[in-house]
Amino acid sequence: MDEFSSSSSFSALQHLLKLSYSESTEDQQKAAVDLAKLVDGTVFPAVSFGPLAHALCRLVPSSNRTVASYSARALKILILDDALRPQALVAGVPAVVCGAIKQWEDEILCLRELLGALQTLSWDKQCVKGVLQGDIVQNLNDYIQVSG
Amino acid sequence: MIGRCTRKRSCGRCQASDQEIAVLSLATLSNVLSYSDTLLLADNVTIESLGVVMPKLVEILRLSQQKPQGLYAAACIANASFHPRLAAILNDNGGNVNGYVCVMVLVS
Numbered sequence: 001m002d003e004f005s006s007s008s009s010f011s012a013l014q015h016l017l018k019l020s021y022s023e024s025t026e027d028q029q030k031a032a033v034d035l036a037k038l039v040d041g042t043v044f045p046a047v048s049f050g051p052l053a054h055a056l057c058r059l060v061p062s063s064n065r066t067v068a069s070y071s072a073r074a075l076k077i078l079i080l081d082d083a084l085r086p087q088a089l090v091a092g093v094p095a096v097v098c099g100a101i102k103q104w105e106d107e108i109l110c111l112r113e114l115l116g117a118l119q120t121l122s123w124d125k126q127c128v129k130g131v132l133q134g135d136i137v138q139n140l141n142d143y144i145q146v147s148g
Numbered sequence: 149m150i151g152r153c154t155r156k157r158s159c160g161r162c163q164a165s166d167q168e169i170a171v172l173s174l175a176t177l178s179n180v181l182s183y184s185d186t187l188l189l190a191d192n193v194t195i196e197s198l199g200v201v202m203p204k205l206v207e208i209l210r211l212s213q214q215k216p217q218g219l220y221a222a223a224c225i226a227n228a229s230f231h232p233r234l235a236a237i238l239n240d241n242g243g244n245v246n247g248y249v250c251v252m253v254l255v256s
Contacts, residue, residue, distance in 0.1 A: 122179035
């Protein structure tokens, strides 16, 4: 993974953050897809995570399936980093993820990314409190299957 | 770009993805239940909602022992057994708590 240090990465992130705050669904789609690609190959220092987390928390509850699934994927990848999860908690990520799971419970693509993020959040002692406040146990009970 | 798939969870074509979702849900429950003897010890509301899942976990373990679902269900049961209320529900539903604690050691 590349360190997030080059000016080109920084300006790319700035551009994507700007697009994510746009009211246009097309801009939001581009922001979500490109952010998912960007975070997959870049290590973000904790100081850069705040604006990114706020942008993703705005995109994940989108009513557009592509925006929601790609931004959830970006969030899922980002919070794998132990150093970023405390800030994710402060940014309200557990509540956003729990709300989006209820919103997208019939859409496999979104649900898979969101449950991946939820699994990582539930692994962290601080974040698990936020997950439980999201009243998500009933949904998880619905998703598990009894089959031979 | 993700295409315009409109498949729903209940659709038969989504069986593979459904299994992934079931495994992710079980893994999340297992993580949450790992706090059953600490954070959740006095959280009666959450414990009661988790208690509803216990019979299903026992059934999954009984039917899917060699599948990922079965292993995660075993981890859930092992973690839940550290809480007295959840352990009682498991015993009432045919879960041999002591046996599953041994399973947890093997899985981890």
